[in-house]
Amino acid sequence: MHAMPSLSTTKTKRLLASIHDVGPGSERQAEQLCGLLERRLGSPRFAMLVVPDHWGDHPLKQDRAFQAKLRAWSDAGVEMFVHGWFHRDTAVHSGAAQFKARHMTAGEGEFLGLDEATALIRMTEAKALIEDIIGCPAAGFIAPAWLYGEGARAxxxxxxxxxxxxxxxxxxxxxxAVLAKGPVITWASRSRMRTASSLAFAALARRALPVLSTVRIAVHPGDVTKxxxxxxxxxxxxxxxxxHQPSRYGDLR
Incomplete structure (x- = not known):
């Protein structure tokens, strides 16, 4: 008779959830999504992706009240990622990058066309700002729209x-080194067609992706509109x- 594997030898299946595009301009939506995630996950064991100055309209550096809110979320256990600087893509693209910029995002792939020097400046300045606010290291960096050019990767x-x-x-x-593989489950609100396709993918994912050892779910401020x-x-x-156990990205290391 074979013994059942102990918990200590069974690999934990992990659920990584995140709220994207967090900043002063999305405060109300972030709070609503935070409440939804906490209710379903049982704790603030999720991540927030912070944008220092979303589209140049919402500078985090100047909003002390929202800084205090970020610090409180971080102190409660929310992981904080740097999520670009402006989130807006102002580069001129060609080839494969042009296709990605046009079809995979609505002008928000900020780090798709940046050269290495510019990308590094924005990364390090955003890292310093956010770490100063939360009082601890940022969990990592995630490019807006998940799009990286060669300069950004370097x-x-x-x-x-x-x-x-x-x-x-x-x-x-x-x-x-790759720590987890599999598609992010995310939703789209900016058109009826994209909303329908994201709902269909989420339904498929609920049936097909439980086999993955790590499942990632990402929500955006626009999701609260529908x-x-x-x-x-x-x-x-x-x-x-x-x-899957609600987990921190840091648990993958």
């Missing part, structure tokens, strides 16, 4: 971050919280 290896992720994986930002998206997010969190 800069990332020098910027001192522990972790990074894109649509398909999480990796060690210094060594490039009840259908909130319902899908809630159902998806409930599904995976039943089989």
């Amino acid at each position: 800069a990332l290896r020098k910027a001192g971050f522990a972790l990074a992720e894109d649509h398909w994986k999480v990796w060690d930002a210094k060594s490039d 009840a259908s998206l909130l319902d899908s997010i809630d159902l998806t969190l409930k599904r995976f919280a039943a089989t």
Whole structure:
């Protein structure tokens, strides 16, 4: 008769959840999403992706009240990632990058076309700002729209971050070692067609992705504008919280 494997030898399945585009301009939406995630995960064991100055309209540096809120979330256990600087893409692209900029995001792939020097400046200045606010190291860097150009990837290896992720994986930002694989489950609110396709993918993911050892769920401020998206997010969190332990990205290391 074979003995059942002990918990100590069974690999933990992990659920990594995150709120993107957090900043003074998305305060109300971030609070709403924070409440939803806490209810389903049972604790503030999720991440926030902080934008220092979203589209140049919401400078975090000048908003002391929101800084205090970020610090409180961090102190409660929320992981804080640097999420670009402006989030807006102002580069001129060609080839594959042009396709990504046009079809994978609405002008928000800030780090897709940056050269290494510019990318490194924005990364390190954002890191310093956010770490000064939260009083501890940032969890890592995640490029807006999960899009990295060659300059951004080169800069990332020098910027001192522990972790990074894109649509398909999480990796060690210094060594490039892959720590988790699989698509991010996320939603889209900016058009009826994109909303429908994201709802369909989430439904498929709830059936197909439980086999993954690490499942990632990412929500955005715009998600709160549609009840259908909130319902899908809630159902998806409930599904995976039943089989995967809500975890921190840092647990992958």
